[in-house]
Amino acid sequence: MTPNRREFIKYTGMTGIGMLSGSFGELLTNPAIVQNSLSMQEPFQKNQLGGYGPWAKSLFLDDLPELSFRKEEFTDIEAWKNAGIKKTKERMGYLGLEGKPKITVHRQSKFDGLICEEISYQLPYGNPTRAVILKPENTKGKLPAVLGLHCHGGNKYLGLEKIAKTGNDVSDYVQQHQDTYYEGKAWANELAKRGYVVMVHDTFTFGSRRVMLEDVPEERRMGIFDFDMSKKENIDAYNRWASDHEHIMAKSLFSAGISWPAVYLAEDQVALDILASREDVDKERLGCAGLSGGGLRTVMLGGLDPRISCAISVGFMTTWVDLLLNKSHTHTWMIYIPLLPRELDFPEIFALRAPKPTLVLNDMEDNLFTLEEMKKADGILSGIFQKAGASDRYKCSFYPGPHKFDQAMQEEAFIWFDRWIKKG
Incomplete structure (x- = not known):
């Protein structure tokens, strides 16, 4: 688990405890409480998912992807390409149509x-x-x-x-x-x-x-x-x-x-x-x-x-x-x-x-x-x-x-x- 994700879970977990101790009605009706609970330690940016956007981004997109060639451990371009192509085809459900048609x-x-x-x-x-x-x-x-x-x-x-x-x-x-x-x-x-x-x-x-x-x-x-x-x-x-x-x-x-x-x-x-x-x-x-x-x-x-x-x-x-x-x-x-x-x-x-x-x-x-x-x-x-x-x-x-x-x-x-x- 990345540090960003650990901090996010810790933060939202503490926020959840605070919510339970307050008024449930106030939570639903007070925009400030809702926005603060979703800001995740950084200014909240409006997006097409609303408050769920920062959470979804934090799951996997705040850090370099697992196979990114930008990572220091990847130095062999051909080995990286082979791994990346294999994984992409696997994820997409590669068809691979055999034989040239008439x-x-x-x-x-x-x-x-x-x-x-x-x-x-x-x-x-x-x-x-x-x-x-x-x-x-x-x-x-x-x-x-x-x-x-x-x-x-x-x-x-x-x-x-x-x-x-x-x-x-x-x-x-x-x-x-x-x-x-x-x-x-x-x-x-x-x-x-x-x-x-x-x-x-x-x-x-x-x-x-x-x-x-x-x-x-x-x-x-x-x-x-x-x-x-x-x-x-x-x-x-x-x-x-x-x-x-x-x-x-x-x-x-x-x-x-x-x-x-x-x-x-x-x-x-x-x-x-x-x-x-x-x-x-x-x-x-x-x-x-x-x-x-x-x-x-x-x-x-x-x-x-x-x-x-x-x-x-x-x-x-x-x-x-x-x-x-x-x-x-x-x-x-x-x-x-x-x-x-x-x-x-x-x-x-x-x-x-x-x-x-x-x-x-x-x-x-x-x-x-x-x-x-x-x-x-x-x-x-x-x-x-x-x-x-x-x-x-x-x-x-x-x-x-x-x-x-x-x-x-x-x-x-x-x-x-x-x-x-x-x-x-």
Whole structure:
């Protein structure tokens, strides 16, 4: 038991004795008594759990996690990474889908200087996964490759269309999403033009992989019976339903002995298998990147799969403390790995890829995180890379504005890929 926890138990125990000796009615009605009993020897900071926040933080988050590389006893980076990856996979309920699925090529076309290949493949569960592979025309040999990980964006009807396109016939609905989060760009296309093979796939519960309302009992459909998704109002209704359904999916996955991050990782690794096995791809120069939910997937895939040579997480880096006290209400259920905060802070999952090149891009007015904890996460990652002797391979930048991956941020990301996996 840590000293902080011992002091907390001692303090609250004494407070409890004092409570018994006073008026129970006064305890319930006097805010000063309640606040004093929960302040735990430090000024009480309002948080989303109220008086329970400081107690929950004191359990495991006041000290360095058990497997933190910041601890003095960890000096061997490879041994630490092996232990950290093993523990993270154990906590998330790692799936590990074996074997590359059969790929169906639906269409090949040329658009805006790119060869566009639209494919699908069947995983052991759910509907077939749609994907698109983009590469420059008139290229020869093996190219560096990047797995583009699409965002959440409160839109599960869309998947890969959020960041990739194969023609100019983009719906207003898709264009609005790209305008909001990507300054009007399909960034996967922009990266491919620079000399990369870029693959984007629909992930679990998005796009072609979404939960179909027809497959759900009528009493769980929130009154939706029109499944014609050519109507924008039906798409909006589906997205509202899908948002409400997230807690059901997460709790059901926990009941199955797995977690949402485990499913994400498994599906992203299959996509990486497909990308790495292509004859036009140099499997020694693989990267991944994404905004928001794609940034979360980058943390998991980049941290836990050693094939990723270069990883860029955009708009998704903070600490478990931030999620505990301030921001879990702004987030999806797709983040959480039960019990892992005891062993690793959130940035340390991404740090499991050290000393490989790693970039984090943050927005200073991002309402999904507090700026203070984003900066603490940067300090954690920076310290680990420094200890690993790889300070030059980690960078974090802060941009003005809200949650986004705008063109200035895209340019920094592309230059980072150029530096580390295009030029070698």
